[in-house]
Each structure stands twice: as C-alpha cells, then as structure tokens.
Amino acid sequence: MGMEGIGARVARKEDKRFITGSGRYTDDMVVPGMKHAVFVRSPHAHADIKKIDVKAAQAMPGVVAVLTGKELKADGIGNLICGWMIHSKDGTPMKMGAWSPLAVDRVRYVGDAVVIVIADTKGQARDAAEAVNVTYKERKAVTTAVDALKAGAPQLHPEADNNLIYDWEIGDAAATDAALKKAAHITKMHIVNNRLVPNAMEPRAALAQYDKAEDHFTCWTTSQNPHVARLVMSAFYNVAPENKLRVIAPDVGGGFGSKIFIYPEEVVCCWASKKAGVPVKWVADRTESFLTDAHGRDHVTEVQMAFDKDNHVIGLKVDTIANFGAYMSLFSSSVPTYLYATLLSGQYNFPAIHANVRAVYTNTSPVDAYRGAGRPEATYVLERTMETAARELGVSPAELRRKNFITQFPHQTPVIMNYDAGNYAASLDAALEAINYKGFEKRKAESAKRGKLRGIGMSNYIEACGIAPSAAVGSLGAGVGLWESAEVRVNAVGTIEVLTGSHSHGQGHETTFAQLVSERFGVPLDSVSIVHGDTDKVQMGMGTYGSRSGAVGMSAIVKALDKVEAKAKKIAAHLLEADESDIVVENGALKVAGTDKNVPWFQMALAAYTAHNLPGGMEPGLKETAFYDPTNFTFPAGCYICEVEVDPDTGKTDILAFVAADDFGNIINPMIVEGQVHGGIAQGVGQALLEGANYDPSSGQLLTASYMDYCMPRADDLPSFEVSHQNTPCPGNPLGIKGCGEAGAIGSTPAVINAITDAIGTNNLEMPATPQRVWRALQAKN
Amino acid sequence: MSEISMTVNGRKVQGTVEDRTLLVHFLRENLGLTGTHVGCDTSQCGACLVHVDGKAMKSCTLLAVQVSGSEIMTIEGLANGADLHPVQAAFREHHGLQCGFCTPGMIMSAIDMINRHPEGLDEATVRAELEGNICRCTGYHNIVKAVLAASKEMAKSTKGKGRAKAA
Ligand code: FES
Ligand code: FES
Numbered sequence: 039m040g041m042e043g044i045g046a047r048v049a050r051k052e053d054k055r056f057i058t059g060s061g062r063y064t065d066d067m068v069v070p071g072m073k074h075a076v077f078v079r080s081p082h083a084h085a086d087i088k089k090i091d092v093k094a095a096q097a098m099p100g101v102v103a104v105l106t107g108k109e110l111k112a113d114g115i116g117n118l119i120c121g122w123m124i125h126s127k128d129g130t131p132m133k134m135g136a137w138s139p140l141a142v143d144r145v146r147y148v149g150d151a152v153v154i155v156i157a158d159t160k161g162q163a164r165d166a167a168e169a170v171n172v173t174y175k176e177r178k179a180v181t182t183a184v185d186a187l188k189a190g191a192p193q194l195h196p197e198a199d200n201n202l203i204y205d206w207e208i209g210d211a212a213a214t215d216a217a218l219k220k221a222a223h224i225t226k227m228h229i230v231n232n233r234l235v236p237n238a239m240e241p242r243a244a245l246a247q248y249d250k251a252e253d254h255f256t257c258w259t260t261s262q263n264p265h266v267a268r269l270v271m272s273a274f275y276n277v278a279p280e281n282k283l284r285v286i287a288p289d290v291g292g293g294f295g296s297k298i299f300i301y302p303e304e305v306v307c308c309w310a311s312k313k314a315g316v317p318v319k320w321v322a323d324r325t326e327s328f329l330t331d332a333h334g335r336d337h338v339t340e341v342q343m344a345f346d347k348d349n350h351v352i353g354l355k356v357d358t359i360a361n362f363g364a365y366m367s368l369f370s371s372s373v374p375t376y377l378y379a380t381l382l383s384g385q386y387n388f389p390a391i392h393a394n395v396r397a398v399y400t401n402t403s404p405v406d407a408y409r410g411a412g413r414p415e416a417t418y419v420l421e422r423t424m425e426t427a428a429r430e431l432g433v434s435p436a437e438l439r440r441k442n443f444i445t446q447f448p449h450q451t452p453v454i455m456n457y458d459a460g461n462y463a464a465s466l467d468a469a470l471e472a473i474n475y476k477g478f479e480k481r482k483a484e485s486a487k488r489g490k491l492r493g494i495g496m497s498n499y500i501e502a503c504g505i506a507p508s509a510a511v512g513s514l515g516a517g518v519g520l521w522e523s524a525e526v527r528v529n530a531v532g533t534i535e536v537l538t539g540s541h542s543h544g545q546g547h548e549t550t551f552a553q554l555v556s557e558r559f560g561v562p563l564d565s566v567s568i569v570h571g572d573t574d575k576v577q578m579g580m581g582t583y584g585s586r587s588g589a590v591g592m593s594a595i596v597k598a599l600d601k602v603e604a605k606a607k608k609i610a611a612h613l614l615e616a617d618e619s620d621i622v623v624e625n626g627a628l629k630v631a632g633t634d635k636n637v638p639w640f641q642m643a644l645a646a647y648t649a650h651n652l653p654g655g656m657e658p659g660l661k662e663t664a665f666y667d668p669t670n671f672t673f674p675a676g677c678y679i680c681e682v683e684v685d686p687d688t689g690k691t692d693i694l695a696f697v698a699a700d701d702f703g704n705i706i707n708p709m710i711v712e713g714q715v716h717g718g719i720a721q722g723v724g725q726a727l728l729e730g731a732n733y734d735p736s737s738g739q740l741l742t743a744s745y746m747d748y749c750m751p752r753a754d755d756l757p758s759f760e761v762s763h764q765n766t767p768c769p770g771n772p773l774g775i776k777g778c779g780e781a782g783a784i785g786s787t788p789a790v791i792n793a794i795t796d797a798i799g800t801n802n803l804e805m806p807a808t809p810q811r812v813w814r815a816l817q818a819k820n
Numbered sequence: 821m822s823e824i825s826m827t828v829n830g831r832k833v834q835g836t837v838e839d840r841t842l843l844v845h846f847l848r849e850n851l852g853l854t855g856t857h858v859g860c861d862t863s864q865c866g867a868c869l870v871h872v873d874g875k876a877m878k879s880c881t882l883l884a885v886q887v888s889g890s891e892i893m894t895i896e897g898l899a900n901g902a903d904l905h906p907v908q909a910a911f912r913e914h915h916g917l918q919c920g921f922c923t924p925g926m927i928m929s930a931i932d933m934i935n936r937h938p939e940g941l942d943e944a945t946v947r948a949e950l951e952g953n954i955c956r957c958t959g960y961h962n963i964v965k966a967v968l969a970a971s972k973e974m975a976k977s978t979k980g981k982g983r984a985k986a987a
Contacts, residue, residue, distance in 0.1 A: 049912050056920025057908040057927065059855015059895030066854035161840060239859045239867060239921040239956050291857075291921030292956050324860040544919030544957045709915050713962060717918060720959030745864035745954070753950035753960040758943070782959075 043557030044773075047709040051563065052548040061289045064243040064258045065321045072245070073102050075307060075320040076163040078153035078170045079329070080145035083179035083401040083738020084192060087143050087152065091171040095155060098169055100162030103314035105154050105306075107140030115139060115309050116275045118302065120366035121517035124204050124375055124397075132204040135195025135399065137365035139275070139302035139309075145174070146194055146364035147401050148739055149329030151302045156314050160321075179401035179738035183361035184338055186400045194364060194399040203362055203397040204371070208379045209453050214392035217353025221344035225427035231415045232805045233336035233361065233731040234724075235748060236408045238543075240291020241322040242331060244304040246311040254282045255311065259304045261287040261571075262297045262541050263581020266518065268573045270300045270368070277308045287571040290543035294721070295407040296331045297543065298583050299368040303330075328743040333731055334408020336361040337374065337415050343423045349431055351386050351442045356393040356419060364399065367406035371397065376454075376514050377412030377502070377584075383451035384420040385462045385498045385675060386442040391452040401738045403731075407583065409721055409783040413501040421497040421788035426801055435792075436470060439498050455502060457673045460701060462498060464764040468699035469496065469677040472760050478681070491684040491799075492694075495792025496677060499785035503777030504589030504672035504770070521667035522586070523578050524594035526555070526602050528660040530647035532640030533565045536598075539579010540591030541571050545779065546710040547587060553706055554592055554773075558599050560625040561639055577663060585777030588706065589672045593771045597664035605660060609645055610637050612653040672768045672776040676700035678719075680789040684797045689813025691727060691794055697760040698785070703768035703776035711778045712761050718782020719759055724751040725783075726790035730806045749806070824888035828853070829897025837884050844868045846884035847894060855895040855924045859954070866953030869925035870894045876932035878952070895924035898931075906977070907931050907970040916966035918957035929953050930967045934974055941971045 042048050055061050092104040118137040125131055141152050153170050157163035178192040185191055186201040194201055218224060238260075245258040255278050261267045264285040271277040271285070290297060303320050311318045322330070337360050344353040360374035379393040410417075428435035440463060449457040470476075478494050485492035505511075508519030525537040534555055540547055552566040569575055582591070603623060610628035611618040614635050622631045629636040637645075645651060649658035681695040698715050705711050728749035732741045742748040767774030787805070794812060795801050800819040803811060825834040828851060835850045847853045847870070858880055859867035868880040871893040898905040907930050910916070917923040933949045934941065941949075946967045947960070955963060 050915065052920070053912040053917060056917055056923050057895075057904065057911050058899055059853070059924050061855070061920050063854075063857070063921065065858075066848075068852075161838065237956055238919070239865065239954065240857070240919065241859070289920065292919040294956070321858075324862065324865075546918070713915050713918060713958060716959035716961040717957045718959075721956070744862045745860050746862050750954050750956070751959075752947075752954065753964060754944075754947040756947075756960055758961050758964065759959065 042563040043553055044706050046553065046707065048549055048553055048563065048707055050546050050549040051552060052546065063240055063289045063291055064245060064260050067245050067258050067288065069245065069247050069317045072317040072319055073156050073158060074160040074163045075154050075156050075310065075318050076160065076167040077151045077303065078155060078167050078172065080141065080148060080150040080152055082145060082174055082176050083148050084177040085145050085174035086177065087141060087145060087172060088175050089173040090153060092153065094171065095166040095169040098162065098166035100158035101166045102156045102158070102316055103310065104166065104170065105310055105313060107138050107142040107152065110140050110306065110309060111138065111142060113309060113313070114276050115305065118300065118365065119274050120371050121368055122372040123515035124206055124371045126204045127207045132371055133198035133202065134366050135197045139305045147403055149403060150364065151306065154306050154310055156310060156316065156318055181400050181402050181733040181735050181738050183359045183398035183400055186398045187359065187396065194401065198399055201399040203366065203399060205396050206375055207392065207394045209392040210390055211392045213390040214353045214355050217390045218342060218344045218355060221352060222347040223345045223431060225343045225423055225430055227341050227423050227426060229339045229341060229419055229422060230804055231335045231337040231418055232725065234334045234408055234729050235328050235731050236294045236296035236331055236334060237750060238292030238294055238296055241324060241327045242297065242301065242303065243321040244307045245317065245319040246307040247317040248312040255308050256284045256286065257304055257308050258286045258288060260290050260297050261285065262290065262293040262543060262583055264541065264571055265539060265573055265579045266581055267300050267304065271305060271308065275305050277305060284574045287541055293543045294409040295334065295411055295583060298581065299332050299406055301330065324745065325743045328748065329403060329740055332367045332406035333363065333403050334405065335415060336405055339419050341419050341423050343427055345427065349433060349438060349441060351388050353390040354382060354388050356382055358393065358395045360395060360397050361400050361402065361405055362397050363402045363404040365404045367404040370404065370406045372516070373407050373412045378416050380454045381413050381416040381500060381502060382420065382453055383455065384417070385444060385500050387444050388452060402733055409718065410780040411584070413780065414784045414787060417497065417499040417784050418788045421499070422791060425495060425792040435496060436466060436475065440466060456670065458670055458769050459766045460673060460675050461764060461766050462675060465675065465677040465699040465701055466498060468762050468764050469679045469697050472697040472699065472762060473679045473681060473695055485683050491686055491797040493684065493793040493797025494679065494681045495789050495796050496679045497785050497789035497792065498677045499781065500673055500675040501780060501784050502671040503585035503674055504668050505584035505586045506671060507669055508667050518580065519667065520580055521665050522580055522590040522594040523663065523665045524598045525577055525661065525663045526595065526598040528602060528643050530644055532561070532643040534561065535567050535569055536595055537569045537576045538591055538595060539576055539581065540587040541582045543582070545582065545587060546707065550706045550710060551592065551595060554595060555599065559623055559639060585674070585779035588775040589768065589771050589777050590666060590668055592773055592775065593668070594664050594666035596772045597666050598662045601662035601664060602660060606642055608653055608656065610642050613637050613642070613645060613651065668771060670770045672703065672770060674700065674702050674776040674778065674781050676781060676785055678785040678789040680793040682793040682797055684794060684812060686816055689809035689816065691807060691812060693723065693757050696757055698782065699762050699764060700778065700781055701764050701766055701776070702778040703765055704774035705763065705765065714778045715761050715782045716759055718780060719786040720751050720756055721783045722786030723756060723790055726787045726805055726807060728755060728806050822885045824884055826888055826890050826892055828892045829894060839885060841884045842880055843882040843884045843887055844879035847879060853894050853896050857921055857924060859921065864954065866925040866929055867922050869928045869953065871928060871932065876929055895927060906973045907934070910966040910970035910973065914962050914966040914969060916958065916963040922953060922955040926953050926955065926963055930970065933967065934971045940975060941968055943968065
C-alpha cells in the first residue's frame with residue numbers, strides 16, 4: 039500500500055468544494071431565461087378529477103404556462119413504469135396500473151401531481167398554483183396493505199383486481215411444511231416493518247432546458263443513475279431519443295435509493311421546457327419530498343422458524359404482504375422478492391425455506407428501494423425471530439446463532455443465492471469481545487440499582503451486493519443489465535481521467551477510485567480525476583445503488599486499467615528497446631525489471647500522443663474502455679450488538695453502546711468505509727427508535743410530512759459507534775470487494791429492538807419504539 | 821419591494837427584494853452564494869445556517885429585510901484564500917461529511933458553538949448543541965469528532981497568537 043493507494047485513509051478530494059460552499063447541486067444551477075415550476079398536487083388520497091380550470095392561474099403575474107396531463111398525453115408522453123417483471127405463482131404477469139406523470143382523470147395519493155405551473159419566480163408560481171381550480175369527486179381511500187386486500191376495499195387500478203399486484207413465492211413449500219411438522223420447536227412471530235421516508239437532505243430537483251435549434255434537451259437532476267434516467271425517459275416516456283437528451287446529475291445531496299427512480303417531475307419539466315419554450319426548474323420543498331419521494335419498507339410478515347431437538351434450524355416459512363403505494367415505482371417489484379426473499383437464509387444453514395409475498399396497491403406514496411432494499415426487511419424477520427427463539431429455548435442468542443452458522447463455502451441456500459465466502463463466527467466473536475458481552479450481567483445489575491432496565495441484543499446480517507450479474511437478473515425479470523462501464527483516459531502529459539458510470543452522492547468515489555489508479559501506476563492522487571454523472575461525458579453506466587460501485591464500478595475501472603497498462607508497457611518496451619514482459623510499472627515510471635532503465639509515466643504518455651516513435655502498427659493515444667459484468671452477487675455480512683438502558687418510568691431508551699463487526703471483503707479507504715457504516719447504523723437506529731411514516735387511515739393524509747412530525751435522528755439520539763472489520767476477500771471480482779454502503783442500515787435495526795425487548799422483558803413492541811410504545815409495552819406486561 | 825443593504829462576507833451589498841424574500845433566497849439567488857442550502861420548510865434542518873452579526877441563525881427563517889444593515893457571514897466567507905478555517909479543515913480531516921449538503925450549515929453551527937464555549941467542549945455538549953442541524957449521511961459520529969478536534973485546535977491558536985477568526 040502506498041500513502042495514497044489501496045488501504046490508505048486518504049482525506050477526500052471532493053471535500054474541498056463542499057467545505058467551502060462551492061458544491062454544485064441541481065438547485066445551484068442557473069441558465070439564462072430560466073423559469074420556476076410548482077406542481078399542483080392532489081389534496082385527496084383518492085378522487086376522480088372532474089374538471090381542471092387554469093384560467094385564473096394563467097392570468098396571475100409572472101405566469102408563463104399552466105399545463106395539464108391532457109396536454110402531456112396529447113404530446114405522447116408515456117406512463118411511468120416498473121422495470122422489473124415479476125410473475126405470480128399462477129404464472130400471470132404482475133398487474134401494473136397506469137401512472138401518468140400528470141394525473142388525467144383520477145388521483146390515487148395525496149401528492150399525486152396534477153398540473154405544472156411555470157412562472158418568472160418561484161413565489162409567483164406558488165401563488166398561481168393556488169389559483170388553479172381542480173374539481174375532485176372524492177373516493178374512499180385505503181392506506182394499509184392488509185386492509186387493501188380485504189373484500190370490499192376501495193379499488194385503485196382496473197388492472198389489479200383486489201389491489202393485488204402479484205402473489206409470488208420462492209422456495210420449497212412441501213419441504214418446509216414437512217420440516218415444520220417434525221419440528222421440536224417452532225418460533226412464530228408477527229412482524230411489522232414500519233414505513234420510512236428516505237429523507238436525503240437535498241430535496242429532489244430538476245432543471246430542464248430545451249434547445250430548439252438542435253431539438254435537444256438537457257436535464258440536470260438529482261439522480262443516482264443519470265444514464266438509466268436518460269434510457270428510461272427516452273425509451274419508455276417518450277421525452278426524446280437518447281441522442282437528443284443529455285442528463286446531468288451534478289453534486290447530489292444523498293440518495294439512499296430514493297434518487298434511483300425516475301419520477302414524474304423530471305419528465306414533466308423536460309416536456310414543459312419545450313412546450314413553454316423556457317428552461318424550467320423545479321425544486322421540491324421538504325413536505326413535497328415527504329409526499330412524493332418513494333418511501334421504503336412497509337411489510338407485514340408472519341414467520342415460523344423450526345428447530346430440531348438439538349436446536350438446529352430445519353425450516354423457515356414466511357408470508358409477507360408488501361405495501362406498494364398508489365403506483366409501481368421503477369424497481370418496486372424487485373424489492374420484496376429478489377432483494378428480500380432470496381436473503382431469508384441469512385447466515386444460517388436452513389435446509390428448507392418457503393416464502394410467499396403479496397404486493398398490494400394502497401392510496402399512499404409509491405414505495406421502492408430504500409437503503410438496503412429488501413435486505414433490511416429480511417434481516418429484521420430473521421434476526422428478531424432468531425433472538426426470540428433463543429429466549430424461548432432458554433439458550434444464549436449468540437450460541438444459538440453460532441450453532442446454525444454456515445461454515446462451508448461456497449454455500450447454496452434454498453432461495454437462489456450461492457454464498458461465495460465468509461466467516462460469520464469471526465464477526466460474532468469480534469462483536470462479543472468489543473461490547474464485553476461477558477460483563478453484561480454485571481452492568482445490568484448496576485443499571486437495576488439505579489432503577490433502569492438494561493438490555494442487550496444482536497443481529498447477524500447478510501446481504502447480497504455488487505448488483506448484479508446481468509444474465510441472472512435478466513432471467514429473474516430485470517429490464518436492464520446491471521454491469522458497469524469505465525473509461526480511462528491518459529492525457530498527453532500523463533494525468534489521468536477516469537470516466538465512470540457509477541455516481542457519487544456522498545460515497546467518496548472521487549477519492550477511492552483515484553486511489554485505485556494511484557496504486558496501480560504510482561502516480562499522485564492529484565493527477566487523477568474522476569468524471570461521473572453526465573451522459574454526454576460518460577459512455578454509459580448503471581449508476582450507484584445496492585453497494586455496487588466498489589464491487590462492480592471499480593472492477594470495470596480495473597479492466598480498463600489492465601488495457602491501459604498493457605498498451606503503456608508496449609510503448610515503454612519500444613522506447614527502452616526491451617522486452618514487453620520485462621516492463622514493470624512502479625512509482626510513476628515504467629522500468630525494465632532489475633535494471634535502472636526506465637521511462638517516466640508522463641514521457642510514455644507523451645510518446646503515445648506525439649506518435650513519433652510507436653511500435654509498428656500501434657494506434658496513437660492512450661485511452662481504454664471496459665464493461666464489467668459481475669459473475670455473482672457479493673455477500674457482505676457481519677454482527678451488530680446494541681446495548682440499551684430503558685427508563686421504566688418514561689419508556690425512554692438510551693443506546694449505551696453499539697458495536698459493528700463487518701466483513702466487507704477488501705477495503706480501499708477504511709475511513710470512508712467506516713463513514714458508510716456510521717451513516718447506515720444511524721438510519722437503522724432511526725427506524726428502530728424514531729422514524730415512521732403514518733397515514734390517517736380514513737383520509738389517507740400523510741400525518742408525518744415534515745420534520746416537525748417525522749422524527750429524524752439527531753446527534754444526541756445516537757452514541758458513537760465502535761466499528762471493526764473481519765474481512766474475507768470476495769473471490770468474485772478482481773479487487774476482492776464486497777461492498778459496504780447498506781450494511782449499517784440492514785444490520786442495526788433488529789439489534790436495537792432485540793436489545794429493548796431484552797430490557798423490558800416483552801416481545802410485544804412495534805417500531806419505532808418510541809418512549810410511549812415502550813412504556814405501554816411495559817404496562818401491558820405488568 | 822424593499823431596498824436592502826448589508827455586509828456579506830466582508831463585502832457591502834445592496835438589492836431590491838420582495839418583502840417576502842427570505843435571507844437564504846437573497847443569498848442564493850441575488851448574490852449567487854449557493855453554499856447556503858435549503859433542506860426543509862420548518863426551520864429544523866440547519867442546512868441554511870449563517871452568522872448574522874456573529875450569531876448562528878437559520879437564514880430560511882429570516883426575511884432579507886429583517887437583517888438589512890447586518891453583517892452576514894456565510895460558508896463562502898470562512899476560508900482565507902487557500903487557508904481553511906480550522907473547522908473546515910477538521911471536517912475534512914475527520915471525514916465529517918459525505919454528500920456535503922448539510923455541511924455548510926454544520927460548519928457554521930460548529931463555529932458558533934465553539935465560540936460560545938471558550939472553556940472547551942465534550943461529546944455530550946456537542947451532540948446536544950447540534951440539535952438544530954440534521955445530517956442524513958454521517959450518523960454524526962465523525963461530525964462530533966471534527967467539532968471536538970476543531971475546538972481544541974482553535975483553543976490552541978487563540979492562546980498562541982489570537983488567530984481564531986471571529987467568523
Ligand atoms: S432550511 Fe433552514 S432549517 Fe432547514
Ligand atoms: S453529509 Fe449528507 S447530509 Fe450530512
């Protein structure tokens with residue numbers, strides 16, 4: 039490892055602009071003649087649109103245009119789609135209802151976009167939006183998936199009878215039922231995974247500019263995957279052909295999944311910029327973000343975990359109902375199926391698993407991937423149940439897990455996944471040691487003396503990252519391949535640009551990707567620049583989500599670097615009159631191994647571009663492109679332990695200690711990896727203790743639509759975290775990376791709830807475990 | 821419409837604004853100082869935090885006309901050329917930022933906090949004092965570390981040569 043190479047805790051290159059206020063986010067962009075858009079949104083959860091009267095609004099000061107869904111449809115703009123086909127167990131395809139970017143005759147959730155108003159200033163657009171008169175006829179609404187499945191429930195889409203999108207299964211039902219039948223013990227639980235709002239701190243935004251002369255659109259938007267945005271807007275929404283649409287995702291202020299999807303607003307802004315003949319900027323305000331960003335989680339699950347008389351797991355049966363909201367968001371269908379049920383084996387050696395999943399429409403915001411996407415829900419089901427089983431069986435939760443760990447690799451689970459490498463006991467041991475598990479009883483007694491209830495809980499998660507082998511996801515219904523691309527451009531003076539299809543919105547790619555290059559060629563970090571987020575600059579890319587940028591994005595860079603190195607060596611060998619196989623790249627020079635003959639890196643680059651003296655037949659220049667398609671998922675895993683103290687008088691929970699022991703495979707920059715874990719844990723703790731999106735069941739209004747009502751984790755809600763790594767390199771990619779972006783959010787939630795239920799001595803507790811809920815659980819028990 | 825004038829980052833500025841114009845919009849739209857961000861509508865996230873006459877305030881909750889005549893310091897005014905303010909440097913050194921969106925507000929808040937606690941800070945105080953700033957990326961762990969480190973650093977340099985810039 040060099041000072042700036044792989045494994046070094048290098049301070050981030052991108053920080054310079056962020057700490058000086060020079061970041062460039064979408065809302066910071068200004069183009070000449072730019073106007074401001076405000077959307078008129080449905081105040082009702084479910085209603086027919088009877089009439090839209092825009093006259094008064096059009097006459098308001100500063101108003102440029104007031105446009106409706108009818109006009110949008112007339113111009114041929116398509117409906118929004120879900121890009122992952124799931125078939126129900128009876129073989130029928132999922133039932134996708136129509137989602138017009140601007141509602142035409144019916145609205146299905148509070149916040150559904152109906153009209154766009156464009157004016158000189160945002161204030162004027164807001165005023166004019168108030169003057170748009172939409173006449174609605176209200177319908178009955180339904181907000182929970184369980185209610186939406188009941189006979190007589192309000193129906194959302196004619197395509198989906200009984201609001202059922204699909205009824206899907208995985209695993210072996212007969213084998214699982216047989217296991218349940220012969221079990222010595224079965225732990226049964228009813229588990230609710232609360233609905234969350236991702237809440238990236240930068241609200242979503244779009245700025246669209248139409249160039250009439252070129253018939254060309256440019257759209258700056260808050261996206262985790264600008265190429266996918268362009269592809270989808272072009273191929274499915276009819277905004278413009280790909281060569282006439284440039285999508286730029288500049289600095290993006292966090293995503294956590296919510297900025298993967300293509301929303302109505304960017305589509306409408308693009309269309310409106312042409313229709314109205316002005317560049318159009320829209321920036322969500324926070325309440326708008328709460329209403330319209332895709333939400334996460336919202337599962338209700340019945341689970342049965344079966345053990346034999348030696349406490350070995352012999353079967354797992356899971357029945358889940360997933361709330362999809364009012365429309366199917368871009369990747370919604372994959373979340374409770376292939377990103378959830380395929381992880382239900384966890385770290386354990388289950389011989390049989392069966393899971394059934396029903397996806398359901400309700401009159402709520404669309405639900406899609408949120409940090410972890412399906413894997414937190416799977417981990418929560420498994421780890422809550424495993425902890426409960428240990429309590430019921432009267433054995434140590436740590437030892438019950440250890441007894442059932444998978445220890446041989448590769449390991450084929452009953453639910454598709456083939457785990458390639460891991461050492462689950464190593465993480466468990468590290469976490470037990472870090473929290474001083476042995477000393478817990480003593481600490482508990484000490485708390486008791488002060489009248490406090492102390493509890494400890496753990497969670498052993500596994501996730502599938504490095505998303506994903508294209509052929510595999512294609513066979514499972516994905517509409518796209520999930521490879522990644524990279525281009526490495528060595529300039530004539532030896533500086534290097536890496537163009538990547540990964541997108542950084544906090545992950546630090548500009549640093550870690552540069553470290554990779556620096557390590558490889560021994561050039562200083564400052565001479566390497568990472569270019570991303572612009573479809574005009576970067577050839578193609580699938581973007582950043584599913585902890586894929588290291589395992590997939592960097593692997594593509596490695597492939598391109600291989601090609602660059604091969605050509606550079608040829609040039610150097612020619613210049614040094616040596617054999618190509620004797621050339622090594624070291625400390626910024628190409629050397630003949632074992633001699634002091636060398637060409638500095640920049641001289642080799644210059645030679646590539648002057649082309650005065652290249653090997654016969656070689657093309658000038660030094661620039662290579664590579665596409666990398668992974669051969670398997672990667673499987674990060676780890677053990678999280680949380681220790682809490684509950685005040686029985688108030689129900690308030692304090693987290694006293696939180697330890698994370700992760701196996702992420704090889705690591706490029708430990709400082710950045712630790713930061714990812716910290717942030718993920720905070721979100722997982724947020725779900726456990728504070729956060730929950732609540733709808734009023736009768737009106738369908740989102741009751742938690744601002745920071746006054748939706749409790750975000752603040753600094754004093756959290757402790758400092760103790761993070762360690764027990765890495766087994768991933769055999770599936772050239773760098774041995776597994777990925778670290780989601781682990782914190784996946785592993786932490788069950789650890790917290792296991793700790794609280796341990797402290798209060800009752801399992802009857804839903805998330806978020808607010809002081810009131812904890813207090814009530816205690817009262818109900820006593 | 822109202823005429824306003826104020827000093828922003830040491831520079832005198834003037835403007836004509838609608839009475840309803842918020843300070844944050846005046847800074848971002850009229851002055852092009854886009855380092856100050858808007859993250860919420862309810863005065864809770866702190867992404868918009870600036871210093872008004874030396875005190876931390878949320879610029880989304882002040883009308884521009886209200887602060888006419890005041891001295892405003894924003895994130896853009898902190899560094900002295902290439903010389904970072906110790907709090908800026910500490911955020912980078914300790915990885916106190918990821919997406920960077922909350923960062924300007926966090927840094928302005930931290931400076932104010934450090935100034936108000938010349939006796940020094942501890943972790944619990946920093947966490948409590950950060951109540952008005954939300955970060956979704958970092959879990960606060962490294963922000964807390966950065967603030968504590970900067971507070972130590974600034975105490976040193978005040979003792980040394982009184983450098984701590986009254987930002
Ligand atoms: S924008 Fe000012 S507190 Fe959120
Ligand atoms: S660094 Fe992203 S919100 Fe704080």
